[in-house]
Amino acid sequence: MNTFGRSRLRALAAASVLALGLAGCGTDSAGPDPIKIGASLPLTGQFSQPGQAALRGYQTWEAMTNERGGLLGRPVKLIYKDDASQQNIIVADYNALISRDKVDLLIGSYSSLLNLPASAIAERNRMLFVEPAGGSPKMFKRGFRYLFYSQQATADKTGLAYANWVAGLPANIRPKTAAYPTIDDPFAAPSVEAIREVLEKAGVTTVYSETYAPDTRNFDTITNAMKAANPDLVVHGASFEDGVGMIRSMLRAGFRPHWLYQTTAPSLGQQYADAIGPANTEGVAFAISHTPEANTPGNAEFVAKYQEMFGEPPPEDAADGFAAGQMIAAAVKGVGRIDQTALADWLRNHTVSTVLGDLSWDDDGRPEGEFLIGQWINGEARIILPKQYATAEQPVLGWQPMGAKS
Amino acid sequence: MTQFAQNVVLGLLLGGVYALVASGLTLIFGVMKVINIAHGAFLVLASFIGYTLWSALGIDPLLGILVTSPIIFAAGWLTYKVAVEPIRTAPMTSTVLLTFGLALVLEGAMGAIWGNNSTSITPSYAEESFSVAGLFLPKVDVYGLLVAIVVLGALALILTKTWLGRAIRAAAVNSTGAELVGIKVSSVAALVFALGIGAAGAGGAIIGVLYPFVPGSHYLWIARLLAIVVLGGMGSLNGAVLGAVLFGLAETLTAAYISPSWATAVPYLVVFAVLLIRPQGLLGSHLRQDSVTA
Numbered sequence: 001m002n003t004f005g006r007s008r009l010r011a012l013a014a015a016s017v018l019a020l021g022l023a024g025c026g027t028d029s030a031g032p033d034p035i036k037i038g039a040s041l042p043l044t045g046q047f048s049q050p051g052q053a054a055l056r057g058y059q060t061w062e063a064m065t066n067e068r069g070g071l072l073g074r075p076v077k078l079i080y081k082d083d084a085s086q087q088n089i090i091v092a093d094y095n096a097l098i099s100r101d102k103v104d105l106l107i108g109s110y111s112s113l114l115n116l117p118a119s120a121i122a123e124r125n126r127m128l129f130v131e132p133a134g135g136s137p138k139m140f141k142r143g144f145r146y147l148f149y150s151q152q153a154t155a156d157k158t159g160l161a162y163a164n165w166v167a168g169l170p171a172n173i174r175p176k177t178a179a180y181p182t183i184d185d186p187f188a189a190p191s192v193e194a195i196r197e198v199l200e201k202a203g204v205t206t207v208y209s210e211t212y213a214p215d216t217r218n219f220d221t222i223t224n225a226m227k228a229a230n231p232d233l234v235v236h237g238a239s240f241e242d243g244v245g246m247i248r249s250m251l252r253a254g255f256r257p258h259w260l261y262q263t264t265a266p267s268l269g270q271q272y273a274d275a276i277g278p279a280n281t282e283g284v285a286f287a288i289s290h291t292p293e294a295n296t297p298g299n300a301e302f303v304a305k306y307q308e309m310f311g312e313p314p315p316e317d318a319a320d321g322f323a324a325g326q327m328i329a330a331a332v333k334g335v336g337r338i339d340q341t342a343l344a345d346w347l348r349n350h351t352v353s354t355v356l357g358d359l360s361w362d363d364d365g366r367p368e369g370e371f372l373i374g375q376w377i378n379g380e381a382r383i384i385l386p387k388q389y390a391t392a393e394q395p396v397l398g399w400q401p402m403g404a405k406s
Numbered sequence: 407m408t409q410f411a412q413n414v415v416l417g418l419l420l421g422g423v424y425a426l427v428a429s430g431l432t433l434i435f436g437v438m439k440v441i442n443i444a445h446g447a448f449l450v451l452a453s454f455i456g457y458t459l460w461s462a463l464g465i466d467p468l469l470g471i472l473v474t475s476p477i478i479f480a481a482g483w484l485t486y487k488v489a490v491e492p493i494r495t496a497p498m499t500s501t502v503l504l505t506f507g508l509a510l511v512l513e514g515a516m517g518a519i520w521g522n523n524s525t526s527i528t529p530s531y532a533e534e535s536f537s538v539a540g541l542f543l544p545k546v547d548v549y550g551l552l553v554a555i556v557v558l559g560a561l562a563l564i565l566t567k568t569w570l571g572r573a574i575r576a577a578a579v580n581s582t583g584a585e586l587v588g589i590k591v592s593s594v595a596a597l598v599f600a601l602g603i604g605a606a607g608a609g610g611a612i613i614g615v616l617y618p619f620v621p622g623s624h625y626l627w628i629a630r631l632l633a634i635v636v637l638g639g640m641g642s643l644n645g646a647v648l649g650a651v652l653f654g655l656a657e658t659l660t661a662a663y664i665s666p667s668w669a670t671a672v673p674y675l676v677v678f679a680v681l682l683i684r685p686q687g688l689l690g691s692h693l694r695q696d697s698v699t700a
Contacts, residue, residue, distance in 0.1 A: 212666035251533035
């Protein structure tokens, strides 16, 4: 390196040190120390789609909370890490957030798969752990005292409204047979199992039921087997990529069951429509916790702020993340200090108004509300059940893909 | 019987796609003894480039191979010159670590450029199939098989019918001997690395149409590809094709007749079983290891 280069490097280093020093002074003079809230999220890897959305939900909550004066007179500061959708990384991340970053509060990750080990770290350290996703019933059978879920219901209850609706259809249009392909995932599997139980009791015969590994990418064989079984209804326990992959495979095979329900993928809005083709979405039903149009407390402000920050309406996972922040804020305000045990006790004994509606929990942190059922109608995700929250006048009777040619 | 025939056809088509994406990996190992862990990342990079060509410029993803492959070829050549060449003769563990690092860098770069959201390439024929004798043949799989035949045929021709091919084979068998007869092994290695990565470029376009992808998808691919080339015999192009077809069939038939939950595990068990009997893989051979030490 020449002399000029070295001089420039020294000047840059000096400027950097000065800037860091000034930044440090700035923090001191800005007011009270922030309340640090730590999260690890799947920003890359298998769950990056919802993980990114959850992060944006957290960031929206952080911005809105600080605009309103913070918590306990202190600003809130989100500290987050990327767990790359890996269980081993998330364990290291939450340990680092607690021991190295010394966060005041924790907030959860995305998916039951990742929150299972993450919540155990929080429980061992006796820290409140509000998770925006992770509705597997197993999560709440471990006797944890600091774990709470920021959606309306656990996985086994997410599709019940749909199952009961299908079971109650007039006999001439009610499906007589059903197939249940399911990803090996602690959220999807119990959701599908509960739907199957209701439908079998209603006389809907199961003609196919298989679980596939999470890293499955080729669905042609599963589709071929379902096509041979010829079910009227397919209930697919899916995350995002496999949900998209399965539908595209079904279209390639010329397999179009009359009814189609997927647990998660269709709730990811435009990304889902783009992935399978907007014309193929018509009539796909799914469980969902939130819509931008919902008339819930603070939802309009949340949607407007999210739109301002990210230039699009919030997807469901962002709203779930925002609701997790609202729960933490409500507990901190209710208790008046950051006392982890008191915060958990407060949540256990109170109802919190969130953008998902009013949420309350049993002793194990299990939510006690009712999930929404959505359906793609005319290129938009609409709510069809429960009727009091419906944003569509009538459900579409069946899956009507229009874009596929075979 | 129709069901069985359908599953076999699907397995063979899947194997064709696997062969296309595994060929470059085995070629690179055969000549350079470099296990390129970044191969899956280059594959996904090709998918993203194919996506951009399709979504921004309206170029069909299969025609886009004519653009994607040269770009990826150039990226491979550059990568070799900048990162791999300095440690080419280092122990294999060094190149494994280096290419793993490369994969992470590529993943980060793809995330920064295209984002970490799931991406799909959906041309009009992506959900269409050919119908033959009551069986459905997904068009993209068939096109993938055709591209695989073209790419593998071209690689085979280059290796067996050209002076470059002779130089490559000479460098693969005995690099010191090749140097002695006037072959510039470092140039051959750069070309082979670029050719191998370029083949991944063609595969990436097909994969991008078949399955949704994110920057992190390369982890899934590299695991499969390594298993395929180990099964076929590291460094053997014919072995990679055989390994890919067997792997595709094993995945498909396991999903159909055992359980889909075992479909990703059983092929690896087959690899273990084969290696117990033939440690060099199905078509691999034991080469004399010249020990030239300073």
